[in-house]
Amino acid sequence: MKNLTIGLFGFGVVGEGIYQVLKDKPGLKTTVKKVCIRDINKDRNAPAHIFTDQPAELLFDPDINVIVELIDDAEAALPIVKAAMEQGKSVVSANKKMIAENHAELIELQQTFDISFLYEAAVCGSIPIIRNLEEYFDNDLLNYVCGIVNGSTNYILSKMQTEHLDYQVALEEAQKNGFAESDPTLDVEGIDAAFKLSIIALHAFGELVNPYQIPREGISQLQTEDIESATALEKKVKLIARAQHHDGELELSIKPELVGDDCILSEVNNEYNGVLLGSSLADEQFLYGKGAGRYPTASAVLSDISALRYGYRYEYRKFNRVNSVPSLVSIP
Numbered sequence: 001m002k003n004l005t006i007g008l009f010g011f012g013v014v015g016e017g018i019y020q021v022l023k024d025k026p027g028l029k030t031t032v033k034k035v036c037i038r039d040i041n042k043d044r045n046a047p048a049h050i051f052t053d054q055p056a057e058l059l060f061d062p063d064i065n066v067i068v069e070l071i072d073d074a075e076a077a078l079p080i081v082k083a084a085m086e087q088g089k090s091v092v093s094a095n096k097k098m099i100a101e102n103h104a105e106l107i108e109l110q111q112t113f114d115i116s117f118l119y120e121a122a123v124c125g126s127i128p129i130i131r132n133l134e135e136y137f138d139n140d141l142l143n144y145v146c147g148i149v150n151g152s153t154n155y156i157l158s159k160m161q162t163e164h165l166d167y168q169v170a171l172e173e174a175q176k177n178g179f180a181e182s183d184p185t186l187d188v189e190g191i192d193a194a195f196k197l198s199i200i201a202l203h204a205f206g207e208l209v210n211p212y213q214i215p216r217e218g219i220s221q222l223q224t225e226d227i228e229s230a231t232a233l234e235k236k237v238k239l240i241a242r243a244q245h246h247d248g249e250l251e252l253s254i255k256p257e258l259v260g261d262d263c264i265l266s267e268v269n270n271e272y273n274g275v276l277l278g279s280s281l282a283d284e285q286f287l288y289g290k291g292a293g294r295y296p297t298a299s300a301v302l303s304d305i306s307a308l309r310y311g312y313r314y315e316y317r318k319f320n321r322v323n324s325v326p327s328l329v330s331i332p
């Protein structure tokens, strides 16, 4: 088992969470040596000497063998992650936007520099979806992956449904309770869900998909009457991300769908996420858990960090198969 010395980027909701979790787990033989943040003058709940606003202090420190990237700026994250890989450091990230927009390049860099690049927390927070798709579902043929992958919109829809709030009031409540950003566009327009679905598509079906080309409809146009009509039909409105094989083609969509109580996704409420996996042998399976929040997300980051101790990396076997043997794309 390797000892890990971490350079942490970001000390916000998730960054501070993973810092505190690692501090309380000395048995993991993992230390955070330095933390890079944007504003060096903010008060922090950790010793001042570990903080810097100079990325180079982490990226070029030969003692640091892992960079954990947990910043909220996808454009700034990309050069950080690339520089870390070029320095031979493994990387853990939760940044779905940065990953979805640059997946091909990041996979190539992982191979070129022979490091691990893990990102379980980028999709559905605490739910171990990526590693399941990558490892467990390597043999059984998946037919579909669909579910609720965005906690903010699910919270808003749940409040509209159960408390009869209109969209704007439910959004404001989600923001007040920390379940939605002050600029909620990425969530409510389904863009965040598209980032996650493109990452899912790669690990489930081996297909690299441009997230901006996924047909998408958000929830911002939903009216109270739409929710009431659904209730009259004994259904709920849920923002569903769907990746499904149909006649050998992979079909992807993000859109509000009516879900009846015969589908377990109707039980996924508030900030929770849930994903259904349909496969040829196992039929249907269901993963459920918190899609966001400090410690749920930190648990997925921690799992990636632990996996680095035995050198784990995604092998993208389905992607490599799809790309080297094109006929395998047409899974019956």
Ligand SMILES: NC(=O)c1ccc[n+]([C@@H]2O[C@H](COP(=O)([O-])OP(=O)(O)OC[C@H]3O[C@@H](n4cnc5c(N)ncnc54)[C@H](OP(=O)(O)O)[C@@H]3O)[C@@H](O)[C@H]2O)c1
Pocket: 009, 010, 011, 012, 013, 014, 015, 036, 037, 038, 039, 040, 042, 070, 071, 072, 073, 076, 094, 095, 096, 121, 122, 125, 291, 292, 293, 294, 297
């Ligand atoms: N929050 C969640 O529940 C959740 C769930 C799943 C995935 N994620 C992902 O996790 C990542 C972090 O999210 P978060 O909610 O923890 O964000 P956050 O609370 O807004 O914190 C962001 C942190 O990044 C730092 N930062 C921003 N730009 C930087 C830069 N250029 N260089 C160095 N540090 C920089 C900020 O520094 P200052 O403190 O100085 O401002 C802050 O500490 C994002 O990619 C997000 O999508 C979050």
